[in-house]
Amino acid sequence: xxxxxxxxxxxxxxxxxxxxxxxxxxxxxxxxxxxxxxxxxxxxxxxxxxxxxxxxxxxxxxxxxxxxxxxxxxxxxxxxxxxxxxxxxxxxxxxxxxxxxxxxxxxxxxxxxxxxxxxxxxxxxxxxxxxxxxxxxxxxxxxxxxxxxxxxxxxxxxxxxxxxxxxxxxxxxxxxxxxxxxxxxxxxxxxxxxxxxxxxxxxxxxxxxxxxxxxxxxxxxxxxxxxxxxxxxxxxxxxxxxxxxxxxxxxxxxxxxxxxxxxxxxxxxxxxxxxxxxxxxxxxxxxxxxxxxxxxxxxxxxxxxxxxxxxxxxxxxxxxxxxxxxxxxxxxxxxxxxxxxxxxxxxxxxxxxxxxxxxxxxxxxxxxxxxxxxxxxxxxxxxxxxxxxxxxxxxxxxxxxxxxxxxxxxxxxxxxxxxxxxxxxxxxxxxxxxxxxxxxxxxxxxxxxxxxxxxxxxxxxxxxxxxxxxxxxxxxxxxxxxxxxxxxxxxxxxxxxxxxxxxxxxxxxxxxxxxxxxxxxxxxxxxxxxxxxxxxxxxxxxxxxxxxxxxxxxxxxxxxxxxxxxxxxxxxxxxxxxxxxxxxxxxxxxxxxxxxxxxxxxxxxxxxxxxxxxxxxxxxxxxxxxxxxxxxxxxxxxxxxxxxxxxxxxxxxxxxxxxxxxxxxxxxxxxxxxxxxxxxxxxxxxxxxxxxxxxxxxxxxxxxxxxxxxxxxxxxxxxxxxxxxxxxxxxxxxxxxxxxxxxx
Numbered sequence: 250x251x252x253x254x255x256x257x258x259x260x261x262x263x264x265x266x267x268x269x270x271x272x273x274x275x276x277x278x279x280x281x282x283x284x285x286x287x288x289x290x291x292x293x294x295x296x297x298x299x300x301x302x303x304x305x306x307x308x309x310x311x312x313x314x315x316x317x318x319x320x321x322x323x324x325x326x327x328x329x330x331x332x333x334x335x336x337x338x339x340x341x342x343x344x345x346x347x348x349x350x351x352x353x354x355x356x357x358x359x360x361x362x363x364x365x366x367x368x369x370x371x372x373x374x375x376x377x378x379x380x381x382x383x384x385x386x387x388x389x390x391x392x393x394x395x396x397x398x399x400x401x402x403x404x405x406x407x408x409x410x411x412x413x414x415x416x417x418x419x420x421x422x423x424x425x426x427x428x429x430x431x432x433x434x435x436x437x438x439x440x441x442x443x444x445x446x447x448x449x450x451x452x453x454x455x456x457x458x459x460x461x462x463x464x465x466x467x468x469x470x471x472x473x474x475x476x477x478x479x480x481x482x483x484x485x486x487x488x489x490x491x492x493x494x495x496x497x498x499x500x501x502x503x504x505x506x507x508x509x510x511x512x513x514x515x516x517x518x519x520x521x522x523x524x525x526x527x528x529x530x531x532x533x534x535x536x537x538x539x540x541x542x543x544x545x546x547x548x549x550x551x552x553x554x555x556x557x558x559x560x561x562x563x564x565x566x567x568x569x570x571x572x573x574x575x576x577x578x579x580x581x582x583x584x585x586x587x588x589x590x591x592x593x594x595x596x597x598x599x600x601x602x603x604x605x606x607x608x609x610x611x612x613x614x615x616x617x618x619x620x621x622x623x624x625x626x627x628x629x630x631x632x633x634x635x636x637x638x639x640x641x642x643x644x645x646x647x648x649x650x651x652x653x654x655x656x657x658x659x660x661x662x663x664x665x666x667x668x669x670x671x672x673x674x675x676x677x678x679x680x681x682x683x684x685x686x687x688x689x690x691x692x693x694x695x696x697x698x699x700x701x702x703x704x705x706x707x708x709x710x711x712x713x714x715x716x717x718x719x720x721x722x723x724x725x726x727x728x729x730x731x732x733x734x735x736x737x738x739x740x741x742x743x744x745x746x747x748x749x750x751x752x753x754x755x756x757x758x759x760x761x762x763x764x765x766x767x768x769x770x771x772x773x774x775x776x777x778x779x780x781x782x783x784x785x786x787x788x789x790x791x792x793x794x795x796x797x798x799x800x801x802x803x804x805x806x807x808x809x810x811x812x813x814x815x816x817x818x819x820x821x822x823x824x825x826x827x828x829x830x831x832x833x834x835x836x837x838x839x840x841x842x843x844x845x846x847x848x849x850x851x852x853x854x855x856x857x858x859x860x861x862x863x864x865x866x867x868x869x870x871x872x873x874x875x876x877x878x879x880x881x882x883x884x885x886x887x888x889x890x891x892x893x894x895x896x897x898x899x900x901x902x903x904x905x906x907x908x909x910x911x912x913x914x915x916x917x918x919x920x921x922x923x924x925x926x927x928x929x930x931x932x933x934x935x936x937x938x939x940x941x942x943x944x945x946x947x948x949x950x951x952x953x954x955x956x957x958x959x960x961x962x963x964x965x966x967x968x969x970x971x972x973x974x975x976x977x978x979x980x981x982x983x984x985x986x987x988x989x990x991x992x993x
Contacts, residue, residue: 311422313430317713318673320665321651322347323380330422332403332414339423340371341431342383342390345611348646348672349634355389356436356604357427359419359460361401361445364488368395372442377590384648385611385633386597388604389433393419398484398491401441401448402508408495415448420456438600440464440523442589443556447472447510450563453520454513462603464523465510466592467556467584470563472509511559514566521603522574523596524564527582529554534587542581549583556584575599619645619652622660626687629662639677658683658702667699667706670714674741681706681716696737707731712739712756721753721760724768728795735760735770748785766791766809775806775813778821782813782849788825789813799839819845819862829859829866832873832885842883843875 309331322343371392373379427433446468453463478500482493497504531544601608630648642655650664661684682702704718715738736756750763758772769792790809803816811825844862856869875883
């Protein structure tokens, strides 16, 4: 991050008219170097007292808002940060022995991103190979997501809609959560590149005891030298439009020195330190200009020269303080990811020693029934563990996934996003049991599935990997699996928080289950109305039928406490069980003079009223009357027998089940806690998977929740529902609202 002097000199040089391509390139490179060296000349400044982070009051605990298992050893977390006042996203790379040693605890490595950190993924996994490198390391790796231009500091004021409080989050809020929920110890290391390298040294110095090791790769380790605050502001404005005065105040503010690694150097005694930098000379991975040793990446050249100079000054300060540091000045290298990936690997032995982790190569073997499968499944890669016991069988971990073996199922591989969903639910102890075949494709060319003893896990790029089982699976199967009205699952089965039931989201609406009502899909504009009323917490309760057709292209769904109706001309409205429903039934429901409802039931003095297409029904002092919209009375037959309450409507004709050759029939899910839903008879297996391929790449995050096992569901009581009519020919599709948005 060059200072203002750098940019002025650089632009002046480049603006000069120089004839010839070779001369232009030579002059451009020379300008970059000259400007950077002129900035570095002012690097040493009079040192003032450096201030460490003040002791903070007791911190409100952070909590996990949402989690998604991307693989069996990579987890996406959204953590509620009290300091930030909003969820902060991180990813975790779980230690090598996470599965094989379920009682073990592990040290932590924080990996900080650069100035242009993005909100989708940390650069260490997006642009470097941290996921593969740490796969066989016994450390819990923490990857903050986002934080562009933040320097991982606590900012004085919000900017660009962000309230950056990274120091409090990383140092105070996150460690207790990792220790209580992810088997972390209080032994930690931090490393970072560029901005993250600056932050690694700054956070380690400001928070004594937080880490045992700190590493900076191409960091800028002086912030208060001549022109540097202005340079930081220039760079932050370029990377996201941020204002450094919102971070540390004006350049004269004491906060700049309080966060300057150079000024804080004496606070780093006792921390294992590693610093590295290139020199701007083009290396093997840099695009070359026509001038030997000069890259066409002029910004990367200039920034790395500045990093080298600031790092050298920082190292000189440490030497004066007699603080040891491992220094690696490379003979080439620019400000780019290939060099930082290299340094991550070079620094590991020192980091591992500080953490007390064995850094020697892993020795494991593959044998028995697992060996033939591994030989035929090259995407699994090398082993990361020996065989270890799991309930009902054994497992073995590999770089690309794992293999599970039981007597009934044999050896089967699980990996990718499907393996992550399975692991997030609890593996074989989740109720899904062991996999019965490998992962395969579905006929639509979009989705993939893997069968398990008591359910399936489905994946698409849009929905991620989601398990379906029990009563919800049975109902989904009757409707045609992913080819039916619900589409693919887009969330895990979760308990309804205030009533005894579960719900699972699908692309076109959720399926609800309770022991009293069974499993039923709610979709389209009826779902929208159900949501407005309060879902299952409303007077309508759980659904007791799927959506059914009515005349004039109308539809309805029946619920415990009433029905919700929709037609193109009337919209979606509910009619609650009670006097109004009884009177409407007596007049013929929507087929009578009143037609469809066009409002919900509303209160009036001493009663209630609801409006329909052809009139109103009014309850006053316990008596019901009907009138047209212009006030003429409508007779409510008192002696006429009301329509008989229909039995629960049957689902539409079942599409042929998708047969999976060679897959065993799914046994009935064993019941667990009484409050949970049941696994009825297993439906016909879904579409035949193609030859197992490499596991699906992890998709967008969704929050898995481990559901309890279900209990048998009796037939729901008949409700006051209109007689469904056959679906008219050419019925247009009802618009779906997409994934359920729940207030729970």
